[in-house]
Amino acid sequence: MILEREREAVARYGRRLLEAGLTTGAGGNLSVACRQEDRVAISPSGMPYGEIGPEDVPVLDGKGRIVEGRRRPSTEWHFHLALYRARPEVGAVVHTHSTYATTFACLEREIPPVHYLIGFAGRRVPVAPYATFGTEDLARCVVAAMEPEVNAVLLAHHGVVAVGADLAAAFTVAESVEFVARIGFQAEAIGSPRPLPADEMERVRRKFRDYGRPPPGGGI
Numbered sequence: 001m002i003l004e005r006e007r008e009a010v011a012r013y014g015r016r017l018l019e020a021g022l023t024t025g026a027g028g029n030l031s032v033a034c035r036q037e038d039r040v041a042i043s044p045s046g047m048p049y050g051e052i053g054p055e056d057v058p059v060l061d062g063k064g065r066i067v068e069g070r071r072r073p074s075t076e077w078h079f080h081l082a083l084y085r086a087r088p089e090v091g092a093v094v095h096t097h098s099t100y101a102t103t104f105a106c107l108e109r110e111i112p113p114v115h116y117l118i119g120f121a122g123r124r125v126p127v128a129p130y131a132t133f134g135t136e137d138l139a140r141c142v143v144a145a146m147e148p149e150v151n152a153v154l155l156a157h158h159g160v161v162a163v164g165a166d167l168a169a170a171f172t173v174a175e176s177v178e179f180v181a182r183i184g185f186q187a188e189a190i191g192s193p194r195p196l197p198a199d200e201m202e203r204v205r206r207k208f209r210d211y212g213r214p215p216p217g218g219g220i
């Protein structure tokens with residue numbers, strides 16, 4: 001089986017999406033890129049995460065053709081591949097319909113930076129304009145909204161897309177976006193939260209950029 005490690009990671013992080021309450025059933029999708037081989041392992045279409053094994057994860061080439069796997073890829077493979085093309089440093093993409101972030105997306109409203117953890121997503125989380133799911137049009141909207149050094153966008157009337165160097169990083173971004181959306185929603189329900197100032201968000205973003213990287217020169 002080619003890309004066994006990547007396909008196993010897609011299956012494992014799919015279950016983690018369920019456990020973290022970021023999706024239900026078969027909603028959303030996720031992928032990992034193997035750039036040396038120009039291949040992408042992506043979750044299968046319409047299959048509940050609890051049932052996905054590595055052999056169920058299709059492998060695509062850079063043009064979206066199935067290289068190996070008996071199942072159809074997620075209908076959103078267009079924007080997964082488009083993000084890998086647009087952002088060479090990105091190694092994984094996670095897409096969810098997590099409820100609080102999607103609430104802001106349905107208002108076409110950015111998540112207010114009321115909590116510093118939004119810094120995992122960058123200085124802000126832009127909103128991509130609405131386009132029909134599964135289309136190249138949506139892929140163009142997602143790529144245009146995903147500014148340099150931004151790791152997440154809201155899809156208007158749809159959900160969230162998060163990117164990272166690997167699945168662990170992209171998952172953390174998706175989880176943090178949902179957490180801050182929930183805190184923002186709750187804070188606005190009982191008060192008028194002040195957003196963190198732009199210069200502080202820039203400071204936080206720079207600290208998070210190095211988060212998870214090994215220290216210079218190695219170390220223990």
Ligand SMILES: [Zn+2]
Pocket residue numbers: 028095096097133158159
């Ligand atoms: Zn979706």
